[in-house]
Amino acid sequence: MKVVLGMGVCYIYGAGEHFTPPEEVGMHDLVIAADGGLMQLKKHGARIDLYVGDLDSIESIPINIDRVILPREKDKTDMMQAALIGAERGFRTFCIFGGTGGRLDHTIGNIQLLAELTNMGYSVFIVGKYDVVTAIRNNEIYFPSHFTGNISIFPHSGDASGVYEEGLKYALNNAHIPGTFNGVSNEFVGVKSRVAVESGMLLVVYERQGGRMHLNISTCAMTAGNQIQKPSG
Amino acid sequence: MKVVLGMGVCYIYGAGEHFTPPEEVGMHDLVIAADGGLMQLKKHGARIDLYVGDLDSIESIPINIDRVILPREKDKTDMMQAALIGAERGFRTFCIFGGTGGRLDHTIGNIQLLAELTNMGYSVFIVGKYDVVTAIRNNEIYFPSHFTGNISIFPHSGDASGVYEEGLKYALNNAHIPGTFNGVSNEFVGVKSRVAVESGMLLVVYERQGGRMHLNISTCAMTAGNQIQKPSG
Numbered sequence: 001m002k003v004v005l006g007m008g009v010c011y012i013y014g015a016g017e018h019f020t021p022p023e024e025v026g027m028h029d030l031v032i033a034a035d036g037g038l039m040q041l042k043k044h045g046a047r048i049d050l051y052v053g054d055l056d057s058i059e060s061i062p063i064n065i066d067r068v069i070l071p072r073e074k075d076k077t078d079m080m081q082a083a084l085i086g087a088e089r090g091f092r093t094f095c096i097f098g099g100t101g102g103r104l105d106h107t108i109g110n111i112q113l114l115a116e117l118t119n120m121g122y123s124v125f126i127v128g129k130y131d132v133v134t135a136i137r138n139n140e141i142y143f144p145s146h147f148t149g150n151i152s153i154f155p156h157s158g159d160a161s162g163v164y165e166e167g168l169k170y171a172l173n174n175a176h177i178p179g180t181f182n183g184v185s186n187e188f189v190g191v192k193s194r195v196a197v198e199s200g201m202l203l204v205v206y207e208r209q210g211g212r213m214h215l216n217i218s219t220c221a222m223t224a225g226n227q228i229q230k231p232s233g
Numbered sequence: 234m235k236v237v238l239g240m241g242v243c244y245i246y247g248a249g250e251h252f253t254p255p256e257e258v259g260m261h262d263l264v265i266a267a268d269g270g271l272m273q274l275k276k277h278g279a280r281i282d283l284y285v286g287d288l289d290s291i292e293s294i295p296i297n298i299d300r301v302i303l304p305r306e307k308d309k310t311d312m313m314q315a316a317l318i319g320a321e322r323g324f325r326t327f328c329i330f331g332g333t334g335g336r337l338d339h340t341i342g343n344i345q346l347l348a349e350l351t352n353m354g355y356s357v358f359i360v361g362k363y364d365v366v367t368a369i370r371n372n373e374i375y376f377p378s379h380f381t382g383n384i385s386i387f388p389h390s391g392d393a394s395g396v397y398e399e400g401l402k403y404a405l406n407n408a409h410i411p412g413t414f415n416g417v418s419n420e421f422v423g424v425k426s427r428v429a430v431e432s433g434m435l436l437v438v439y440e441r442q443g444g445r446m447h448l449n450i451s452t453c454a455m456t457a458g459n460q461i462q463k464p465s466g
Contacts, residue, residue, distance in 0.1 A: 077417060104333055104364045105385040105438040107340070109417035112387055116413040131337045152338040154345055157412030158391035179390030180349040184310060184342035205338040 009093045010086035013037030014079055015057060016098035016106065020127065021046035030086055033065075035078040037098050052082040080113050083124075093123045100128040115156045115201060133205045140164075140196035141204060143188065149207030151193075153183035155200060162198025167191045242326045243319035246270030247312055248290060249331035249339065253360065254279035263319055266298075268311040270331050285315040313346050316357075326356045333361040348389045348434060366438045373397075373429035374437060376421065382440030384426075386416035388433060395431025400424045 008028030015036025021044040025031055033041050035053030038061065042048070051067040054074070061067055070081055083094055094117065099110040110126055111133065117124045118135040126133045134141065135156060143151070151168060158179045165172040169187040177183070188206075195204055241261030248269025254277040258264055266274050268286030271294065275281070284300040287307070294300055303314055316327055327350065332343040343359055344366065350357045351368040359366045367374065368389060376384070384401060391412045398405040402420040410416070421439075428437055 077415065080415070100337055101334075102363065103383075104340075104361045104366055105383060105417050107337075108344070108366075108387050108436060108438060109385065109415050111341070112413050112415040112417075116415070119413060128337045130335065133337055133341075150336075150338060152342065154341050155390075157388075180345050180352060182310065182313070182342050182345040182349070184338050184345075203341060205341060 007091055009095055010091035012079060012082045012094060012096045013041050014098035015040065016101050020097060030091060032082045032086060034082040040098060052085055053078045077109060079110060083117055096126045099126045118201060131205050131207055133203055135201055135203050136197055137201040138199060140194055143193045145190055145192045147188040147209055149188060151186050151188060151206040153195060154203045155179050155181050156203050157201050160197050160200030160202055164196040167193030240324055242328055243324035245312060245315045245327060245329045246274050247331035249334050253330060263324060265315045265319060267315040273331060285318055286311045310342060312343060316350055329359045332359045351434060364438050364440055366436055368434055368436050369430055370434040371432060373427055376426045378423055378425045380421045380442055382421060384419050384421060384439040386428060387436045388412050388414050389436050390434050393430050393433030393435055397429040400426030
């Protein structure tokens with residue numbers, strides 16, 4: 001399953017160290033170049049639907065590409081503005097490439113963006129060289145049985161409770177974890193698995209599966225619209 | 234000023250992407266190789282006082298090096314165990330190299346470690362290829378006027394209040410910021426500057442200054458023992 005809530009996926013490309021052109025861009029998807037990401041997409045001859053940026057790291061924009069030019073001095077990053085424009089156009093699922101690696105401030109900044117968009121109800125996947133990071137808030141995410149490698153969880157924005165890790169090498173069952181919890185290097189073991197949090201937000205970081213993105217999108221679809229109702233009793 | 238509270242600096246070396254041997258290791262400092270960091274230190278012919286790890290990523294340990302061998306299956310990472318051993322020996326200031334770059338789960342895991350050690354009252358600096366990340370909790374940090382480049386702040390473990398950025402291109406004055414706040418890309422402007430938080434924790438990420446570490450240690454010294462008293466009225 002690729003489509004979430006009848007909509008496509010909004011791909012956003014930054015200028016970070018790792019880059020993979022979108023593999024399966026559909027007619028209902030949107031590909032945004034966030035400033036320097038334009039050069040990378042051009043280099044790969046990839047589809048570009050929209051440029052969003054302040055022009056501070058590119059030399060030219062092809063005349064046939066739609067654009068939103070931002071001021072250089074602004075509170076929100078080019079990447080965040082790109083996501084908000086995608087959200088305005090109705091997208092609820094975002095895949096961000098070129099958002100990690102290189103400068104650590106940019107990496108952390110993009111994790112903050114992930115958290116902010118998750119608070120707004122969107123599903124966001126930041127794809128790095130080795131791994132994918134997503135976030136769930138009062139929600140759950142499933143992984144199919146063929147996933148391999150490492151999966152790690154970390155709270156974001158404070159403590160988390162009602163935390164579950166099921167079908168992985170190490171289990172958590174209704175755990176309360178502090179904001180500094182370090183859930184690094186759990187492992188997929190060949191069965192369908194689930195990470196859930198009843199109250200709070202988790203970053204979920206898992207290995208890229210053979211470099212393919214559509215698997216990540218499919219896990220994304222599994223989280224959408226399945227907000228956990230925290231027991232009131 | 235290099236020495237904090239009469240103690241030296243505990244240097245911890247991991248196997249992350251970027252590596253700089255310690256420049257000014259003194260007789261009161263401690264250099265710990267955390268598992269795979271041993272190979273890097275050996276390659277550079279650097280001083281190694283102690284190996285801490287589970288032996289899962291090294292081939293041999295020189296016989297004259299003290300060691301703490303950890304079980305492979307454990308709750309705490311090699312890096313965290315190394316820091317706790319340093320703390321047991323009386324160190325309060327930690328500089329971590331080889332803790333970022335590469336796998337994003339390890340990078341985020343080490344930021345969690347930074348936050349945990351900061352909660353315990355220690356000063357910790359994670360030195361990456363381009364930047365240094367430290368954290369302050371109910372505390373402040375000063376930077377000398379010769380610092381150049383970018384500086385970013387991000388809350389950790391939830392909201393932060395009484396947040397100040399002074400002497401930088403963009404100012405914050407007694408701000409309340411949510412846990413998803415994205416304070417990326419503020420800039421040093423050639424005057425002494427200060428970042429402070431009265432309640433909560435901030436990650437502070439700033440550009441490495443000419444690759445030298447002793448400047449970072451000197452800023453570290455400025456934060457130690459200066460916990461901000463939150464106004465009670």
